[in-house]
Amino acid sequence: MRSVSIIGGGLSKFGERWDKSFRDLVVEAGTAAVIDAGIEGREIQAIYGGCMSSGRLVGQEHVGALFADFLGLNPIPATRCEAACASGGVALRAGYLAVASGMYDVVAVGGVEKMTDFDSADVAIALGGAGDMEHELFFGATFPALYALMARRHMLEYGTTEEMMASCSVKNHKNAVHNPYAQYHNEITIEDVMNSGYIASPLKLLDCSPITDGAAAVILCASEKAKKFRKDPVEIIASSQASDTISLSNRHCMTELHATKVAAADAYRRANLKPSDIDVAEVHDCFSIAEIMAIEDLGFFDKGKGGPASLEGLTALNSEISINTSGGLKATGHPVGATGIKQAVEIMWQLQGKADKRQVKDAEIGMTHNVGGSGATAVVNIYKRL
Amino acid sequence: MKHPLPLIWRMIPEKYYLMGSHCATCKNDFFPFRQICPNCRRLGKVSEKRMPTTGTVYSFTEVSAPPSGFEFEVPYPLAIIELDNKVKILAQIIDAPMEKIRIGSRVQMRFRRVGDDDEESAISYGYKFALIEDAASSAKTDKPAKTPKPTVSKG
Amino acid sequence: MVHAGIAGYGVYVPYMRIKIPEIAKVWGKDGDKAARGLGVYEKALGAIDEDSATFAVEAGRRAFEHCKLDPARVEAVYVGSESKPYAVKPTASIVAEALGSTPHLTAADFEFACKAGTAGIQACMGLCIAQMIDLGLAIGSDAAQGRPNDALEMTAGAGAAAYVISAKKEEQIATIEKTYSYTTDTPDFWRRSHAEFPMHAGRFTAEPAYFKHVAECAREIMKRTGTKPEDFDYFVPHQPNGKFPVRVAKLLGFTEAQVKPALVTPFIGNTYSAAAMIGLSAILDIAKPGQRILVTSYGSGAGSDGFIITVNDLIDQKRPAKARHFFELINNKTYVDYATYAKHRRKIKSM
Structure with a gap:
């Protein structure tokens, strides 16, 4: 296992982002992270995306590929990670493991949710799926x-x-x-x-x-190469x-x-x-x-x-x-x-x-x-x- | 939320009479039904078992912001109930004012419609729980109708 | 001949009540006068998550708690109702499944306005007497419907009664000695296929309908068994309101004392298919071995099912230690206003 560091991070503005779509949010955060890391897109070797309910809410699945596409990162491998509200956390850990294993030197990890387009009762249903649908949400x-x-x-x-x-x-x-x-x-x-x-x-x-629209992204790098990109990487x-x-x-x-x-x-x-x-x-x-x-x-x-x-x-x-x-x-x-x-x-x-x-x-x-x-x-x- | 009909049908045993499971190896009961005993795994001997239909309120809340399908029921009490075999289950509490519900209240399973009803689809029935009222407690009576005093003959 | 009998019974009345004056007030009527005129003070109503199937299951469960027989032994379940949750799909199968009686049984729903439940008792009796089954379950259950501002709205109640019918003498708390039915085509009350609320023929529902059929049924069953009103301890007629049953009892020569303990409608409203059966339960709650009961249900359309029932010694043994009489059980209640009633009965158009 190699040591892994964060060499850049970025956020979209969080809130009711009426003018921004699901993919707009990804681009907003992803671009900020890439610029913060001071890297070129072609240096990113894989992407992990955390998202809980895009299918249930936005109607968009396959968001790993969507991340890669709209960040201009095709054809690198792109994978979605889902663990309800911990989707971002497990995506980050997936990226961490991918770099720690030695498979990649630099990966991008993003997380996104577009929630405010929807009625709160529908959002409650979507979030309810994070528990036991048949024995919790089913009963209200x-x-x-x-x-x-x-x-x-x-x-x-x-x-x-x-x-x-x-x-x-x-x-x-x-x-x-x-x-x-x-x-x-x-x-x-x-x-x-x-x-x-x-x-x-x-x-x-x-x-x-609250119910919020927003995205976040970090760029992970093998610690041994991290200082090539910036003087103050943060090690996981x-x-x-x-x-x-x-x-x-x-x-x-x-x-x-x-x-x-x-x-x-x-x-x-x-x-x-x-x-x-x-x-x-x-x-x-x-x-x-x-x-x-x-x-x-x-x-x-x-x-x-x-x-x-x-x-x-x-x-x-x-x-x-x-x-x-x-x-x-x-x-x-x-x-x-x-x-x-x-x-x-x-x-x-x-x-x-x-x-x-x-x-x-x-x-x-x-x-x-x-x-x-x-x-x-x-x-x-x-x-x-x- | 609309549930597909086969799902509603598959869940009939657990929703109608609390069909769960029992592991003969560790002697634990489980609800919902589990094919694999989490204590014994391959050494477990799991079979179907009906859970007891009475229990005690372990925790409760009153839901004011419902998921879709429950709009007409708000506010509704929801509880974790510890059944008499110690297995816990989440269910709505019915027919009781909030102030009567306490941690420790005795409850009994009831049969009700559960969730959404669009008036055309198949109806989903299932368990909810009602307080077991003791003979002493009766209704808040603002001028109740005079019910005759019955003479109960005891055997 | 084998006599079928009652092995156990159970009643369910929902938790909510609305007072008749609260309904009358909404429609600009004198509530106290309306209540007095009908002899009904308040009526039970089901919650938004209840229907005649949930009532039936609750009554059925209570019936088996009472008789302590194995529900898996039941080979016939009949549910009578005029407020089925499904137009097509049996309530009886829901009940059978919930009670644990499936799959080795026959099940069907009956409809004959307010006497569909007693028709179920007769069907179970027939199967028992023919020795086709040992144990049957007959339920009358209704979440009765009344159009807003219709006279029926003042009385249409909610509840269910379930009777476990056994072919075995040793399981019977009461034996049904005789049944007889009186039926004609008399359209005094109906609901067309896709209509939401029933219609009725006003005062026509009284003399040519209720009174004629109940009285003829009672007279004929007494004639055929050589009995007279004084041979019975109790008379349980169908009770669409608080007045009709008392009047028909008087007409037939029964005393008020014979009929009054069976009057449940004044406190829970007319529970339609369940009404006579709940009335009978209130009697069985207090009946002593050896007592005789005459029951005459009534279903618009029209007919009356008569039963002569003799109470057995077993009734005392089957009575739970902490037995609670019907009139005590219905004291667990809460009063609601008309708006709440309208919501729970889905009478608000935009719901």
Whole structure:
């Protein structure tokens, strides 16, 4: 296995991109990544694309080939990766493995989702496919509902409160103000969250990540050649992935995502690091309760302490650990296939010191945590400057 | 969401009477049906088994933003139910005001239409759960009709 | 001769109720007067995810919980309804599958307005007496339909009753000694093939229809068995409202005490195919061994099925320890307004 580094990254603007098509978003992010890496298109040897629901929503399948085509990269091999909201994360890992194996020196990895063209009830159906269609969605279980079921248990077992959950959204909106790519640039208060309407009790509108259009891309390169392209590549020092039951009800425990714990343990072992070594982490806050579970499952806080830690501001920018400096899924937006890669771009910027007003001081080690469905897939990556 | 008819038909045993599976090797029950026991894999001896139809609410939520097909049912309570054999299952709770639903509430399987109905396609029926009400609890009565006091003769 | 009998019974009444004055108010009528005139105070309605098939399954399950016999033994399932969820496709097969009675059985749906359920009892009895089957299941189930602002809307209720009919004397909590039916072609109430709501002939539904058929059926079955009203402990006629059954009882010489315990329509509305069968269940809930019951259902179109039933000792043994009478069971309810009722019954045009 060779060491792999990110030599460039780019994002499309996230949000309601009425004037941009699915493929326009891919081109916007892909072009930015290629320019950032300072490479020529012909130097890219393969492409991996993460996308969850293009078929169900846009009606477009075969998006690996579409990526390659509209980025002008034919005839290189192009492969789509799908793991629901972790599609970006698994695409990134597929690219990582392809370079680590020695098969390629330079690959492009992209993720995209075009979601705002569609009615929210239809988007709920598309996202619902990330769980067990026959036993969850079939009975009217939306994704907010599944996380609400986890939240209710977390509240019962650990005394987590709706205010604690709300504080995650508040913090993420605050961070997003300084992220020009984010969907939202407005700060919100705990009262705003508490007064927003229930989507699936106890989760309210402002506990939930939005429906977003967006794309993200990174260029991966064998670390041994990375400095040829730029002086400050970011090395992926561990990439781990785990799975769990597709349906929430089959889990033994509903107050943790077991796949996150397994992937995190593997990543820490591979990187020879511990949770306290992480300076900045982009975690999968599709819902506020998901951020609380994530910071516990990733080992930043003890089980049950994620809620109080969030409320006390221990996850704010430049506090104990800086969580979701980009604004997270909540405020940057959550174009599901793009999210896992957007997280890597944010960490790249943080480790390169390019995060402007949301920069974590002396950030040395970063982490991304991307979840598919209600936790049936988790991808955890650890990064440092090469 | 419209489900294809053969899918609705295939799911009849599990949707009508909770047909799941049992592994004779590890003695665990599973729902939905699994051909492979995740504990024993090739050593598992798996056969069909009906799950018990009563259980306890393990967690619950009230869905206000529905997927398509459930627009006319909102807000509806949805729960993870721990059946009496400890197997958990997700289902809608029916015929109960939210304030009566608690973690730990006893529930019983009921037979209902599930999901979309366009008035022309085949109807999908399946399980939902109702609270098992104890004799003491009855309706919120705003001037109920006077029902006669029955004399129940006991054997 | 083998006598068929009732091995078990079960009733299902949905959770929601609407008060008759709440309906009357919408149409500018005097609600209290309407309720008093009909002798109906409130009616049950199914939720948006319920229909006569789901009612039938629930009633069937309760019937088997009651008799504790194996549903797999059932060799005939008949469901009577005038509100079938499918115009073509049996409800009986849904019920048989849900109860676990498939595949070794016959199943069919019956339609004869409000007496389709008792026709199912007769069909099961016939098969039992002919010793073609040991165990049958007959269900009357309706999510009754009434056009908005029609008189029927004030009474059309919802519910189901299921009876497990056994050929084995030792399984019978009550034996059906005799059945007889009185049938003519009298179109007092109907629903054309693709029509959404039934039509009725107003006051014509009373004398030449309900009263004539129920009374003739009762008189003839008593004549053929040499019985008189005083030979019965209870009389259970079909009950389209709270008034007709009392009047027909009086007309036939039954006392109010004989008929009143069977009156369920005032509290749940007219449950059509289920009405007489639910009325009978309310009697069986309190009946003592040795008591005799006369049942006369009524179906528009028109006919009446009569049954003479004798209660057996087994009824007390089969009564669950925490037996709850019908009138207690229907106390688990919630009241809804007309708008909610209109939504759940899909009476809002744009739905």
